[in-house]
Amino acid sequence: MEEIRFCPTHGFFRGERCECGAEGEVVISEDRAMRLGRFISGALRHFPDRLRLKMDRHGWVELDELIRAVRRKYRWASKWHVLALIRSDVKGRYELSDNRIRARYGHSVDVDLDFPECQQETLYYGTSEEEADRLVEIGIKPVRQTYVHLSTTLEKSTEVARLRTERPIILEVDVKRAVEKGVRIVQATEDICLSEEIPPECIKKVIKI
Ligand SMILES: [Zn+2]
Numbered sequence: 001m002e003e004i005r006f007c008p009t010h011g012f013f014r015g016e017r018c019e020c021g022a023e024g025e026v027v028i029s030e031d032r033a034m035r036l037g038r039f040i041s042g043a044l045r046h047f048p049d050r051l052r053l054k055m056d057r058h059g060w061v062e063l064d065e066l067i068r069a070v071r072r073k074y075r076w077a078s079k080w081h082v083l084a085l086i087r088s089d090v091k092g093r094y095e096l097s098d099n100r101i102r103a104r105y106g107h108s109v110d111v112d113l114d115f116p117e118c119q120q121e122t123l124y125y126g127t128s129e130e131e132a133d134r135l136v137e138i139g140i141k142p143v144r145q146t147y148v149h150l151s152t153t154l155e156k157s158t159e160v161a162r163l164r165t166e167r168p169i170i171l172e173v174d175v176k177r178a179v180e181k182g183v184r185i186v187q188a189t190e191d192i193c194l195s196e197e198i199p200p201e202c203i204k205k206v207i208k209i
Contacts, residue, residue: 001034004084012088027084036070036077036085041093043069044103059102059111066101092189105188107146115186118175118193123150123185125171125198126161132169132206140171140198147194156191158209172205173198 004027007018014033018024028036043066048055051069055061063082070077086094086101095102104113125140125148142148150173151157161168175185178198185195 001030001037003030004028004033004088006084012084014088014090028081032074032076032081033085036074036081039070039073040066040082040085041103041106044094044101045106046108048109055109055111057112058114059107059109060097060100061102063096063099063101092191105147105149105192105194108144110146113147113186113188113194115188115194117179118185118187118195120152120193121175122204123152123173123175123193123195124154124157125150125173126157126159126168127171128161128165129167129169132171135171135200136203136206137200139200140173140195140203142197147196148198150185150193150195150198152187152191152193154207161209168209170207170209171203172207174202174204177204178202 002014004012004014005024006012006027007020007022007024009022010018010020012027013024016023043051043053044061048061053061053065053069067079067082070082086096092104095104127135140148151160154170157170158168161170178185181199181202183196183198185193188194
């Protein structure tokens with residue numbers, strides 16, 4: 001996580017300079033941004049109940065309620081800081097609408113994410129060599145998360161897999177076949193689709209990177 005700054009022309013950004021070259025002013029230090037980011041993603045993905053946040057079945061929480069929960073833990077934080085964190089997020093982790101907020105992916109709580117259906121023919125799942133054999137046999141199941149997270153490009157899935165292994169294996173998922181089998185696959189961000197369990201016969205190719 002980098003520090004979060006504010007450019008008067010382009011708004012919040014992460015890092016030392018805005019895309020326009022302006023330095024802007026520091027809104028949140030690197031250290032605080034990391035802690036605030038962890039807290040907000042935890043609140044919206046994993047433990048809303050522990051913070052007494054009311055979450056609807058699509059994962060939405062009132063923004064003001066989230067801000068109150070943040071302030072109980074971090075006295076220095078205001079709405080400005082929370083918005084800075086959310087709006088500077090380049091991975092599209094959060095969705096803001098009508099003063100409500102939700103995480104777009106990464107949930108371990110049970111939510112029904114009503115995003116549009118995925119329109120791609122192929123999606124990608126990066127894994128390790130050890131894991132790949134097992135997945136080809138039993139299919140791809142959500143482990144710690146509510147949904148299986150699939151990448152929209154081979155490059156993205158490789159990037160994700162590289163966080164866990166030096167020798168990524170990429171599984172190609174046949175979306176059409178999965179949908180025919182009744183699997184619901186939705187598009188959460190430009191890079192990520194969320195899916196229910198992928199049956200083994202919907203894995204059409206195994207790619208060694
Ligand atoms: Zn700028």
